[in-house]
Amino acid sequence: xxxxxxxxxxxxxxxxxxxxxxxxxxxxxxxxxxxxxxxxxxxxxxxxxxxxxxxxxxxxxxxxxxxxxxxxxxxxxxxxxxxxxxxxxxxxxxxxxxxxxxxxxxxxxxxxxxxxxxxxxxxxxxxxxxxxxxxxxxxxxxxxxxxxxxxxxxxxxxxxxxxxxxxxxxxxxxxxxxxxxxxxxxxxxxxxxxxxxxxxxxxxxxxxxxxxxxxxxx
Numbered sequence: 001x002x003x004x005x006x007x008x009x010x011x012x013x014x015x016x017x018x019x020x021x022x023x024x025x026x027x028x029x030x031x032x033x034x035x036x037x038x039x040x041x042x043x044x045x046x047x048x049x050x051x052x053x054x055x056x057x058x059x060x061x062x063x064x065x066x067x068x069x070x071x072x073x074x075x076x077x078x079x080x081x082x083x084x085x086x087x088x089x090x091x092x093x094x095x096x097x098x099x100x101x102x103x104x105x106x107x108x109x110x111x112x113x114x115x116x117x118x119x120x121x122x123x124x125x126x127x128x129x130x131x132x133x134x135x136x137x138x139x140x141x142x143x144x145x146x147x148x149x150x151x152x153x154x155x156x157x158x159x160x161x162x163x164x165x166x167x168x169x170x171x172x173x174x175x176x177x178x179x180x181x182x183x184x185x186x187x188x189x190x191x192x193x194x195x196x197x198x199x200x201x202x203x204x205x206x207x208x209x210x211x212x213x214x215x216x217x218x
Contacts, residue, residue, distance in 0.1 A: 007043060007068075008087045010061035015083045017200070018045065021058045022078040024176050025049060032074040035100040036090075038066040047074060048099045054172040055104060058201040071096035104204040109188040109195060113163045117199065120160070120185040124174035127155050127167050160196075163187045169196045169203040178203070 009015055022045075025032050029050035037044045043060045068090075076091035134151060135143065156168040165187050173179050173196055181199020188195045195204045 004066065004090070006087055006089050007038075007066060008063040008085075010041070010063050012086050014060050015081045015086045015088060018058065018060050018088075019078055019081050019083065020177060021045070021201070022047075022074050022081075025056075025074055026078065030075060033071055033094060033097055033100060034074040034077055035071045035096060035103070036068055036077075037103075038062065038068040040065050043068070045077075046100070046103060048097070049172050049176070052168055052172050053205060054169050055099060055204045056172055056176055056178070056201060057104075057204070058176075058178070071100045104193055104195065105190055109190050111186055111188050113160075113187040114184050115160075115162075115187070117179055117182055117185050120170060120196075120198070121174060121179045123160060123167065124170045124179070127158070127171060128174075131155050160187065163194075164189075164207065165194050165196055166205060169194070169205050173198050173201070173203045176201070176203075 009018075022034070025034075025047045032047060032050070035046040037046070041062045041064070043062055043066065045058045045060060047056050047058075048054065049056065063086075070090065070093045072091040073094055077088065080089040080091050082088060131152060135148065138147065156166065156171055158167050159165060160167060160170055178198040178201040179185065183199040185199075186197045188197060189207065192207055193204055194207045195202055
C-alpha cells in the first residue's frame with residue numbers, strides 16, 4: 001500500500017454520504033479540521049463538532065487499499081469530493097488541532113448495551129426539543145451566553161438510560177446524521193473511553209471529565 005494523491009470510494013454513493021457528513025460538521029465550525037486514517041480498504045474520517053467534548057468518526061469504504069494518516073481542512077476535503085466519480089483528491093495537510101493527536105483506541109472495546117436506533121434517535125430528539133422549549137421560555141434579557149451554556153450543560157450531560165454515556169454523544173451522532181441507518185446502536189467502553197457505535201459511524205467521549213458542553217446548532 002502506498003500513499004497517493006486521490007482516494008476512490010468503493011460504492012457510488014460513498015462520496016455523497018461523506019459530503020453530507022462534512023457539511024453537517026461545517027455547520028458548527030467553518031474552519032474545522034478532519035483527520036484521515038486508512039490502513040487498508042477503509043478510510044476513517046475523524047472530526048470534532050465545535051463546543052462538544054465528542055470525537056466523531058465516519059468510515060468510508062475504499063476501492064483499493066490505502067495507507068494514509070493526514071489531518072486536512074474539512075472544508076477543503078468537502079470541495080475535493082467528486083460525487084460523479086465517487087472519488088476525492090487528497091487536500092494538503094494542515095497543522096492539526098490538539099484533539100487530532102489523541103484518537104480513541106482501535107480495539108479492546110467491551111459492549112455494554114444495545115438499543116434500537118429509533119429509541120436512540122428519539123432520545124436525541126427529546127433533548128433537542130427540551131433545549132428549544134426551555135430556551136423559548138426565557139425572557140429575552142435572560143438569554144445570555146452563560147445561561148444558555150448552563151442549560152445545555154445540564155441537558156446534554158445526562159446519561160443515555162441504562163448506560164453511562166452522556167447524551168452529548170447521542171446528540172452529536174444525531175446531528176451528524178450517523179443514526180440514519182436502521183440498525184441497532186451499541187454502547188461500548190474501554191478504560192477511559194465511552195463510545196456510541198451507530199450504523200453510519202461512531203461518537204466517542206472520554207469517560208473521565210464529561211463537562212464542558214456549550215451551545216451548539218440544533
